[in-house]
Amino acid sequence: xxxxxxxxxxxxxxxxxxxxxxxxxxxxxxxxxxxxxxxxxxxxxxxxxxxxxxxxxxxxxxxxxxxxxxxxxxxxxxxxxxxxxxxxxxxxxxxxxxxxxxxxxxxxxxxxxxxxxxxxxxxxxxxxxxxxxxxxxxxxxxxxxxxxxxxxxxxxxxxxxxxxxxxxxxxxxxxxxxxxxxxxxxxxxxxxxxxxxxxxxxxxxxxxxxxxxxxxxxxxxxxxxxxxxxxxxxxxxxxxxxxxxxxxxxxxxxxxxxxxxxxxxxxxxxxxxxxxxxxxxxxxxxxxxxxxxxxxxxxxxxxxxxxxxxxxxxxxxxxxxxxxxxxxxxxxxxxxxxxxxxxxxxxxxxxxxxxxxxxxxxxxxxxxxxxxxxxxxxxxxxxxxxxxxxxxxxxxxxxxxxxxxxxxxxxxxxxxxxxxxxxxxxxxxxxxxxxxx
Amino acid sequence: xxxxxxxxxxxxxxxxxxxxxxxxxxxxxxxxxxxxxxxxxxxxxxxxxxxxxxxxxxxxxxxxxxxxxxxxxxxxxxxxxxxxxxxxxxxxxxxxxxxxxxxxxxxxxxxxxxxxxxxxxxxxxxxxxxxxxxxxxxxxxxxxxxxxxxxxxxxxxxxxxxxxxxxxxxxxxxxxxxxxxxxxxxxxxxxxxxxxxxxxxxxxxxxxxxxxxxxxxxxxxxxxxxxxxxxxxxxxxxxxxxxxxxxxxxxxxxxxxxxxxxxxxxxxxxxxxxxxxxxxxxxxxxx
Numbered sequence: 001x002x003x004x005x006x007x008x009x010x011x012x013x014x015x016x017x018x019x020x021x022x023x024x025x026x027x028x029x030x031x032x033x034x035x036x037x038x039x040x041x042x043x044x045x046x047x048x049x050x051x052x053x054x055x056x057x058x059x060x061x062x063x064x065x066x067x068x069x070x071x072x073x074x075x076x077x078x079x080x081x082x083x084x085x086x087x088x089x090x091x092x093x094x095x096x097x098x099x100x101x102x103x104x105x106x107x108x109x110x111x112x113x114x115x116x117x118x119x120x121x122x123x124x125x126x127x128x129x130x131x132x133x134x135x136x137x138x139x140x141x142x143x144x145x146x147x148x149x150x151x152x153x154x155x156x157x158x159x160x161x162x163x164x165x166x167x168x169x170x171x172x173x174x175x176x177x178x179x180x181x182x183x184x185x186x187x188x189x190x191x192x193x194x195x196x197x198x199x200x201x202x203x204x205x206x207x208x209x210x211x212x213x214x215x216x217x218x219x220x221x222x223x224x225x226x227x228x229x230x231x232x233x234x235x236x237x238x239x240x241x242x243x244x245x246x247x248x249x250x251x252x253x254x255x256x257x258x259x260x261x262x263x264x265x266x267x268x269x270x271x272x273x274x275x276x277x278x279x280x281x282x283x284x285x286x287x288x289x290x291x292x293x294x295x296x297x298x299x300x301x302x303x304x305x306x307x308x309x310x311x312x313x314x315x316x317x318x319x320x321x322x323x324x325x326x327x328x329x330x331x332x333x334x335x336x337x338x339x340x341x342x343x344x345x346x347x348x349x350x351x352x353x354x355x356x357x358x359x360x361x362x363x364x365x366x367x368x369x370x371x372x373x374x375x376x377x378x379x380x381x382x383x384x385x386x387x388x389x390x391x392x393x394x395x396x397x398x399x400x401x402x403x404x405x406x407x408x409x410x411x412x413x414x415x416x417x418x419x420x421x422x423x424x425x426x427x428x429x430x431x432x433x434x435x436x437x
Numbered sequence: 438x439x440x441x442x443x444x445x446x447x448x449x450x451x452x453x454x455x456x457x458x459x460x461x462x463x464x465x466x467x468x469x470x471x472x473x474x475x476x477x478x479x480x481x482x483x484x485x486x487x488x489x490x491x492x493x494x495x496x497x498x499x500x501x502x503x504x505x506x507x508x509x510x511x512x513x514x515x516x517x518x519x520x521x522x523x524x525x526x527x528x529x530x531x532x533x534x535x536x537x538x539x540x541x542x543x544x545x546x547x548x549x550x551x552x553x554x555x556x557x558x559x560x561x562x563x564x565x566x567x568x569x570x571x572x573x574x575x576x577x578x579x580x581x582x583x584x585x586x587x588x589x590x591x592x593x594x595x596x597x598x599x600x601x602x603x604x605x606x607x608x609x610x611x612x613x614x615x616x617x618x619x620x621x622x623x624x625x626x627x628x629x630x631x632x633x634x635x636x637x638x639x640x641x642x643x644x645x646x647x648x649x650x651x652x653x654x655x656x657x658x659x660x661x662x663x664x665x666x667x668x669x670x671x672x673x674x675x676x677x678x679x680x681x682x683x684x685x686x687x688x689x690x691x692x693x694x695x696x697x698x699x700x701x702x703x704x705x706x707x708x709x710x711x712x713x714x715x716x717x718x719x720x721x722x723x724x
């Protein structure tokens with residue numbers, strides 16, 4: 001065979017590998033962590049427990065996650081660090097004690113798949129792992145659309161689903177159809193009322209809002225329609241462009257509106273471009289809130305850091321929410337210390353961490369890996385996690401389970417500014433001027 | 438009044454950038470018959486690279502000196518390897534055109550994912566002349582005016598290159614007839630590679646300009662390819678002046694529609710293409 005033919009075959013193989021690479025199973029160790037202890041440990045207590053399978057040494061957990069493609073940043077900044085650190089910390093502590101396996105501690109064997117940010121691939125991989133990998137639990141995929149597609153699959157194959165990134169009013173109809181699904185992200189109906197409360201306290205009279213005309217933006221704007229009038233807050237709303245575009249028309253309209261506050265229910269690239277354009281056009285309202293994405297420390301840093309001090313975001317938790325939160329922030333930062341572009345996320349990660357602990361506690365308390373029994377425990381108990389008591393009511397974490405709903409970067413620190421006891425710092429209002437260019 | 442001034446000034450600014458992107462695409466198609474779906478990825482890589490370099494301390498204008506030659510070289514190499522081979526094995530021009538477009542889809546996936554691997558999905562931005570001036574009552578960002586000035590310089594320079602230089606004449610000859618150009622001594626393969634590289638360079642120039650003011654991400658490539666395609670169809674496939682005219686039209690209409698509803702901009706763009714294809718299928722300045 002000629003050299004050129006071989007080259008073509010090699011090129012084709014490389015292309016095929018790149019296409020199917022997303023389907024490859026990966027159980028590589030996560031960064032910066034020690035290996036899990038190999039042996040399983042049995043307590044020396046008096047009570048004896050029957051062992052369903054003495055040969056079982058691990059709890060096998062799989063996750064189908066966006067390790068490439070458009071949603072890769074969620075895996076990198078949001079749930080990814082949480083579940084990886086949880087697995088490593090659990091394993092470093094010897095594992096999770098399971099009564100039905102002789103009350104032995106079983107370490108976690110994590111299997112991950114890359115869904116390439118494609119819901120179709122996610123569904124295929126989810127079915128594959130549930131039918132072929134003999135896994136005990138399956139972690140949730142990423143994004144509201146994925147959770148909507150995944151819920152019936154988890155239900156069909158008898159797995160409980162604890163969601164991470166995603167969820168909202170669009171996923172509420174799933175609650176009536178599927179019993180063992182749990183959502184851990186706060187969203188519009190939790191956050192917008194708190195935002196309205198804060199704006200009312202600060203004396204904001206008029207708000208300019210731009211929003212994506214998708215599920216996220218529409219549910220936030222609909223909740224705004226309900227909440228802002230309660231406090232007599234006037235608002236002007238303008239749709240954001242679908243594609244990457246010049247934001248000067250939106251900022252021009254915001255300037256002309258004379259609003260006290262600027263709110264952007266848009267994704268991070270739009271949010272960053274709006275801030276950048278606002279700076280360029282000298283538009284400096286008294287308050288500026290952006291989300292989702294504003295809760296990522298890296299977003300704040302990239303948008304200018306102290307230059308955009310006072311930026312508000314949907315979220316929220318803070319290192320000042322209590323010693324446990326400070327400790328969690330420290331541990332997760334340490335976990336990613338070798339990744340210079342990583343930064344903490346101040347919206348969902350604390351809730352996701354709490355949910356991982358809830359799962360662990362539910363397994364230990366029920367003494368089984370039976371998903372239905374564990375789910376039943378999750379449904380019916382207030383669970384004391386390291387971050388405080390957390391509870392699922394009607395498939396969602398209760399508002400009390402979260403450390404806050406609205407945050408603000410104050411001198412570089414993400415603070416909770418909800419009205420009430422969860423506030424970690426008084427809001428800065430009006431926010432500082434943009435720095436001179 | 439200030440709204441109209443805003444629409445006109447920002448429309449012309451964005452039109453200049455769109456024209457720059459579309460000129461590259463129409464050059465690659467007009468001469469090489471390559472409908473390059475990965476064109477916007479050259480813009481993306483350039484925008485993200487320039488932002489990264491500027492954040493590391495490089496002056497924004499100096500980033501042109503790195504991004505543009507790099508884009509030209511990458512485009513040149515892609516052409517003399519992949520597309521030259523494709524042309525050789527294609528039985529006729531039509532087969533080559535379809536194969537080349539499919540290949541460019543592959544390139545798009547590869548380049549887009551390289552961008553995502555390097556930069557993730559977060560925006561990159563920096564502040565450069567980030568303050569406003571008042572023009573006829575409208576608030577205009579100075580960095581946008583700089584973008585317009587640089588875009589005009591590139592467009593004029595490109596026209597001079599095409600019309601006054603020997604290589605430019607070779608390009609024009611090749612675009613009219615490959616066979617006749619070859620008979621006149623034009624080195625066709627080299628000319629096509631230069632065209633593809635120059636197309637990449639023009640996209641890269643637009644990328645650096647976008648990086649100056651628009652907070653790009655590693656995902657901006659495809660949307661700019663789509664805009665470039667719309668502009669090229671509007672202006673006329675293969676027409677360089679048509680690309681500039683189409684760019685201006687898209688820029689102005691986009692700004693005007695944004696003041697009504699930003700989410701309708703693409704609808705307006707496609708509507709224009711639809712109407713034009715019905716009335717004048719060759720585009721505004723198509724041959």
